[in-house]
Amino acid sequence: MAGSVVRVSAADARPVRQDVLRPGQPVGAVIYHGDDDPDTLHAAVRRRRVVVAVATVLAEPRPDTTEVGAWHLRGMAVRPVYQRHGYGSALVDACLAHVSAHQGSLVWCNARVGALDFYVRHGFRAVGECFYLPGAGDHYRMVRELS
Numbered sequence: 150m151a152g153s154v155v156r157v158s159a160a161d162a163r164p165v166r167q168d169v170l171r172p173g174q175p176v177g178a179v180i181y182h183g184d185d186d187p188d189t190l191h192a193a194v195r196r197r198r199v200v201v202a203v204a205t206v207l208a209e210p211r212p213d214t215t216e217v218g219a220w221h222l223r224g225m226a227v228r229p230v231y232q233r234h235g236y237g238s239a240l241v242d243a244c245l246a247h248v249s250a251h252q253g254s255l256v257w258c259n260a261r262v263g264a265l266d267f268y269v270r271h272g273f274r275a276v277g278e279c280f281y282l283p284g285a286g287d288h289y290r291m292v293r294e295l296s
Contacts, residue, residue, distance in 0.1 A: 154243040157193040159184035162203040162224060165193075169226035174284055181223060183207040190247040194227075194236045200226040204240035204289050206247055211290065218254035220244075225258070241271050245295065254295055259288040 159180075166179035183189055189207040193200045210216040211283050223245055248256055248279040259282060260268045265275065273291040282288050 150295060152275055154194055154239050157191050157200060157203070159189075159205070160190040161200055162193060162205060165200055165203045165226045166224045167230060168226065169228060171284060178284060179224065181205065183209060183221075189286060190244060190245040191224075191283075192240050194231075194239060196231070201231045202236035204244050206244040206256065208251070208253070211292070215256060218252065220248045220251075220253045220256050221292050222256050223256040225264075226252075237267060238271065245293075249267075249295055255292060256295065257290060257292045260291045261285070262287045262289065265289060265291075 162178050163176060167174065167176055171178040181198045184191075184205070184207075186207055194202040194207075203224060203226050204222065206220050206222045208219070209221040210219045222241070225237060225240065227281050233238050245256060254269065258268065258272075258273070260273070262279065271293070273293040275289040276292055277290050279289055
């Protein structure tokens with residue numbers, strides 16, 4: 150992989166989120182609750198000083214739970230021309246390391262159906278049934294316990 154994972158601001162992550170995950174939708178669609186929390190990590194890969202891939206991880210229990218130590222991985226987005234170059238894997242690794250450093254015990258995400266294999270390769274497993282997220286399509290909730 151050419152390029153390294155760096156920490157960026159939420160504002161730096163949003164253009165990639167919007168272009169890849171919510172094209173044609175307003176920027177408000179990619180402003181997440183918790184974006185500005187001090188423990189939240191916005192990880193990015195830059196190529197020639199341009200952010201081409203992003204992921205965010207923040208302390209948040211899964212819906213309908215009160216889990217302690219759960220973190221939400223969201224906003225995983227790699228510009229299409231840079232997909233399948235290892236950037237997504239590097240971002241997941243950086244996010245998992247961040248969660249471990251903050252004594253997290255579980256990482257969860259809402260994975261698009263087309264990304265299931267990616268998350269399975271990274272140790273996540275699907276829990277529950279497929280569900281629809283308005284504006285984003287069919288998803289599965291995925292979890293990975295950390296040791």
